[in-house]
Amino acid sequence: MPNAPDWRALLRAARPLLPAPALLTGGSGRLGQELRQLLPELLAPARDELDILDPGEWLEHERPRLIIHAAAFTDVAAAEKQRDECWAINVHGTRRLARAAAACGAFFILISTDYVFSGDEGGYREDDTPGPVRNHYALSKLAAEEAARAALPPGRLLVIRTSFRAREWPHARAFTDLHTSQDYIDRLAPQLALAACLAERMPFDTVHIAGPRRSSFELARERRPDVQPASRLEAPVDLPADVSLDTSRWLAFIREQAMLLG
Numbered sequence: 110m111p112n113a114p115d116w117r118a119l120l121r122a123a124r125p126l127l128p129a130p131a132l133l134t135g136g137s138g139r140l141g142q143e144l145r146q147l148l149p150e151l152l153a154p155a156r157d158e159l160d161i162l163d164p165g166e167w168l169e170h171e172r173p174r175l176i177i178h179a180a181a182f183t184d185v186a187a188a189e190k191q192r193d194e195c196w197a198i199n200v201h202g203t204r205r206l207a208r209a210a211a212a213c214g215a216f217f218i219l220i221s222t223d224y225v226f227s228g229d230e231g232g233y234r235e236d237d238t239p240g241p242v243r244n245h246y247a248l249s250k251l252a253a254e255e256a257a258r259a260a261l262p263p264g265r266l267l268v269i270r271t272s273f274r275a276r277e278w279p280h281a282r283a284f285t286d287l288h289t290s291q292d293y294i295d296r297l298a299p300q301l302a303l304a305a306c307l308a309e310r311m312p313f314d315t316v317h318i319a320g321p322r323r324s325s326f327e328l329a330r331e332r333r334p335d336v337q338p339a340s341r342l343e344a345p346v347d348l349p350a351d352v353s354l355d356t357s358r359w360l361a362f363i364r365e366q367a368m369l370l371g
Contacts, residue, residue, distance in 0.1 A: 114360075114363055114364075114367065116299035116300050116303060117299050119303055119363065119366075119367060119370065120147065120299050120302055120303045120306070122370040123303055123306040123307055123366070123370055124148070124306055126306045126307060126310075127148060127150070127175070127305060127306045128173075128174035128175040128216065128309070129150065129174065129175075130152055130171060130172070130173045130174060130175075131148070131150065131151050131152065131173055131174065131175040131176075131177065131305070132151070132152045132153075132154075132159075132168075132171065132173040132175065132176045132177065132215075133145065133148075133151040133152065133153045133177045133179060134153075134159065134161055134176070134177070134178050134179055134180035134206070135178075135179035135180030135181065135220075136151070136153025136154070136155075136179075137153075137155070138179060138180070138181075138183075139273070139275060139294055140179050140220065140273060140294060140298065140301070141153065141179050141180075143294050143295065143298035144177070144179070144298060144301065144302055144305075147298060147299060147302040148302050148305065148306075151177070152171065152173065154167070161178075161180055161198070161202035161203075161205065161206050162197065162201060162202055162205055163205070164205060164206050164209045165205075165209045165212070168209045168210070168212075168213050168215070169209075169212075169213060172213050172215075173213070173215050174214075174215055174216065175215060175216045175218070175305065175308070176206065176210050176215050176216070176217050176218065177218045177220070177305055178203060178206055178207075178217065178218060178219050178220060178257075179220045180198070180202065181198060181199055181220070181250070181253075182194060182195040182198040182199050182246070182249070183246070184246075185224075185244055185246045185247075185346055185348075186344075186345050186346045188244065188245045188246040188249065188346075189244065189245055189345075189346055192245050195245060195246060195249050196245075196249050196252075199246075199249035199250055199252070199253050200249050200252045200253050200256055203219060203253040203256050203257055204253075204256035204257070204259075204260060207219075207256060207257040207260035207261055207266075208260045210260075210261065210265075211260055211261050211262060211265065214265075215265075216265050216266075216267070216308060216309055217257060217261050217265060217266050217267070218266075218267045218268075218269060218304070218305060218308055219253065219254065219257045219266070219267070219268045219269070220269055220271065220301075221250050221253065221254055221268050221269060221270045221271070222246075222247070222250045222270060222271070222272060223270055223271070223272045223289065223290065223291070223317075223319065223352040223353075223354050224242065224243070224244070224246065224247035224250060224272075224349065224352060225239040225240070225242065225247060225250055225251040225254065225270065226239055226240070226242075226349065226352050227240060227241050227242070227243065227349060228243060228348075228349020228350050228351050228352045229349075229350065229351070230351065231288055231322065231350075231351030231352065231353040232322070232351075232353055232354075232355050233317070233352070233353070233354050233355060234317070234355045234357075234358070235270075235313065235315040235316060235317055235355075235358055236315075239251050239254075243346075243347045243348060243349050244346050244347050244348075254268050258314070263314075264314075266314050267304070267308045267311060267314060267315070267316065268314060268315045268316070269301065269304060269315075269316055269317075269318055270315070270316070270317050270318075270319075270354060271297060271301065271317070271318045271319050271354075272289060272290060272291040272292075272319060272352070272354075273291065273292060273293065273294040273297045273298075274291055274292070274293050274294060274328070275293070275294060276293055276294060276295050276332075277332055277333065278328075278329040278331075278332050278333040278336060280329070280336070281336065281337060282336060282337045282338065282339035283324075283325045283326040283328070283329035283330075283336050283337075283338070283339060284324065284325040284326060284338075284339050284340060284341040284344075284348075285324050285325075285326040285338045285339070285340065286324070286340050286341050286342070286350065287324060287325045287341040287348055287349070287350060287351075288322055288323065288324050288325075288350065288351040288352075288353055289322070289323070289324075289325060289328070289351075289352055289353055290317075290319035290320050290321065290322055290352075290353045290354040290356070291319065291320065291325070291328060292319060292320030292321075292328070293328075293331075293332065296320065297318065297319070297320065300318050300359075301318060303363075304316065304318060304359075307362075307366055310366065311362060313358065316358055316359050316362070317354040317355060317356050317358065317359060318356065318359050319353075319354045319356055322351075322353035325341075326338055326339075
């Protein structure tokens with residue numbers, strides 16, 4: 110990204126603004142591990158400590174001021190066969206956690222996905238109409254967004270749509286006909302941590318935080334030059350052609366905050 114902000118410097122400046130205590134669900138996941146390194150003060154209970162399907166007692170005891178909900182069923186192909194499990198985690202879990210957050214007055218951040226869009230056009234803005242979705246995972250995340258909006262009062266929710274990969278491309282092949290704003294987690298995690306620190310300052314309830322538009326093949330070649338081309342039509346699940354996200358809202362907000370943070 111040309112002239113990209115120094116995300117880590119901004120995070121250092123904004124970190125004192127992170128509400129405390131702050132809860133992170135999904136702390137053992139790919140994003141969760143990165144956020145815990147960047148924001149070690151986060152409470153990140155294991156699954157056997159906090160059940161997102163029954164979170165009330167835990168939240169009532171700890172009373173977090175901020176909840177970052179990153180726990181999710183994210184295996185797109187597996188979601189087609191494990192629909193009930195996917196729905197329980199992504200929809201029922203989000204709804205119950207959001208209701209518990211509302212009850213204890215916590216600000217709620219939901220980590221969502223670019224897959225809520227059809228992928229017919231690309232360059233999606235936050236106010237663009239989602240759907241029609243291409244697979245069950247996408248449907249569950251879109252339903253999760255609406256469940257969170259229904260559960261929380263105005264000004265107490267931020268939906269972050271994003272898409273991230275592990276630090277290294279894990280496959281021998283990559284799709285040339287799937288365009289995305291997906292980026293590597295070490296690039297996106299500082300931005301997502303920064304968003305958590307500044308969430309209560311945002312004058313909107315949805316924001317896109319992602320990388321520049323390119324094909325999955327182009328993204329893969331950045332860290333695996335020997336990757337071979339493939340087509341999304343070979344995938345075991347229906348995948349969208351272009352789910353790239355417009356991130357201008359996020360970048361404009363950060364330019365404004367950078368001046369305030371010094």
